[in-house]
Amino acid sequence: MAASSLPLAIPAMRFDLVTLNLVLAIAETRSITAGAAREHLALAAASRRLSDIETRLGVKLFERRARGVEPTEAGHALVRHIRSLRASLHALESEVVEFSRGVKGHLRVAANAASIAETLPRDLAAFSRANAGVRVSLEDLSSAEVQQAVAEGRADVGIFVAPVRDGLDLAVHDYRRGRLAVLVPRAHPLGRRKAVRFEALLDHDIVGLPIGTSVHEAMLAHAERQGRMLRARLQVRGFDAIAQLVEAGLGVAVLPATVADRLARLFEVKVLGLDEPWAERQYLIAVRRQEVQPAAVQRFLDALCGPSAGAATSRNARQSPSGGSKS
Structure with a gap:
C-alpha cells in the first residue's frame, strides 16, 4: 500500500476502547506491566493487544528499553488522538445525560486566572442568562495549559494571554484588552510614585502566581x-493571597490593574502604574479549528467576540509583548 493512501485506510480499522486505554496507560506509566495492571489486564493479554495494534498499524508504538518503554513518534501521535477521543467521549456522555435534566448543552471553558479575575465573570453571566439551557463549566489553568486543553478536546473554549503556541490547530480570536499594574505595601518606598518602570521592581522581592503563568513569564x-x-x-495561587503577602511587607507584585484596584479597597496596599509597553495585554479566545463549530460554542464566540468570530483566523505566529514562549 502506498504511503499516501495510509490515512484513508486507517479509519477503516477497528479500534476497541480497551486497547486504546491500554496504549495510553503504557505511555503514561512507561511500563507494559504497570499499564496492564492499571487497566486490569493480565500481562500476556496486554502484550497480545499491543502486538496486535502495532501489526495492524504497521508501526512500532513503543521502544522497549532496560527500564521500561518509551513511545515512538507514532506512539506519541496515537496517544494524542486517544486523549482527544477520551475527552470527546466524556463530553458526549455528560451532555447526553444532561438532556434528561432539561440541559440543552454543556460548554467547557478553560481560562487563565487573570481573565477569570478581570474580564470573564460578567460575560459568562450574560451568556448564561441568554442561554439558560447551556450548562457552563469553568477551569482555571495557565495560558499554555488552556491552549493545550482546547487542542486535546478537554475544553471547548479557551481564554488566555498571548503568545499562541506553535503546532496547535486552533482558531484564535481577539477578546478583550487588559493592563498590568504594580501592588506595593502602603508604606513602601515606591509607594510615593504614581507609576514605576519594571527595573525599579527588580531591587525588591516579587510576590506572584506560580511559574508558567503569563505574568511570571513576562x-x-x-x-x-x-x-x-x-x-x-513567594509564589502562591490566588490574587487575594498575593495581596495579603504584599500587605505584610513580604514583597511587591505585578497583576492585572482591575484586580489590583479591587484588592486595594480590601487590603493596606497601594496600586502603581507599570510604565512598560508590555503592561498592555491582549486576551484571546481559542477553539479547535473546524468547518462548523458546535452551536453552544458558536453562540459563546458570538456573545464574547461578535458575529465576525464565525470566520476562524489562525494566530500561530502571534508573539506576546514580552517575546516569551510561555504563558
Missing part, C-alpha cells in the same frame, strides 16, 4: 533582557 523574560535576576521569592 517578568522573567524582561529581567533576563536587563541582565538581572527576578527575585520571585
Whole structure:
C-alpha cells in the first residue's frame, strides 16, 4: 500500500476502547506491566493487544528499553488522538445525560486566572442568562495549559494571554484588552510614585502566581533582557493571597490593574502604574479549528467576540509583548 493512501485506510480499522486505554496507560506509566495492571489486564493479554495494534498499524508504538518503554513518534501521535477521543467521549456522555435534566448543552471553558479575575465573570453571566439551557463549566489553568486543553478536546473554549503556541490547530480570536499594574505595601518606598518602570521592581522581592503563568513569564523574560535576576521569592495561587503577602511587607507584585484596584479597597496596599509597553495585554479566545463549530460554542464566540468570530483566523505566529514562549 502506498504511503499516501495510509490515512484513508486507517479509519477503516477497528479500534476497541480497551486497547486504546491500554496504549495510553503504557505511555503514561512507561511500563507494559504497570499499564496492564492499571487497566486490569493480565500481562500476556496486554502484550497480545499491543502486538496486535502495532501489526495492524504497521508501526512500532513503543521502544522497549532496560527500564521500561518509551513511545515512538507514532506512539506519541496515537496517544494524542486517544486523549482527544477520551475527552470527546466524556463530553458526549455528560451532555447526553444532561438532556434528561432539561440541559440543552454543556460548554467547557478553560481560562487563565487573570481573565477569570478581570474580564470573564460578567460575560459568562450574560451568556448564561441568554442561554439558560447551556450548562457552563469553568477551569482555571495557565495560558499554555488552556491552549493545550482546547487542542486535546478537554475544553471547548479557551481564554488566555498571548503568545499562541506553535503546532496547535486552533482558531484564535481577539477578546478583550487588559493592563498590568504594580501592588506595593502602603508604606513602601515606591509607594510615593504614581507609576514605576519594571527595573525599579527588580531591587525588591516579587510576590506572584506560580511559574508558567503569563505574568511570571513576562517578568522573567524582561529581567533576563536587563541582565538581572527576578527575585520571585513567594509564589502562591490566588490574587487575594498575593495581596495579603504584599500587605505584610513580604514583597511587591505585578497583576492585572482591575484586580489590583479591587484588592486595594480590601487590603493596606497601594496600586502603581507599570510604565512598560508590555503592561498592555491582549486576551484571546481559542477553539479547535473546524468547518462548523458546535452551536453552544458558536453562540459563546458570538456573545464574547461578535458575529465576525464565525470566520476562524489562525494566530500561530502571534508573539506576546514580552517575546516569551510561555504563558
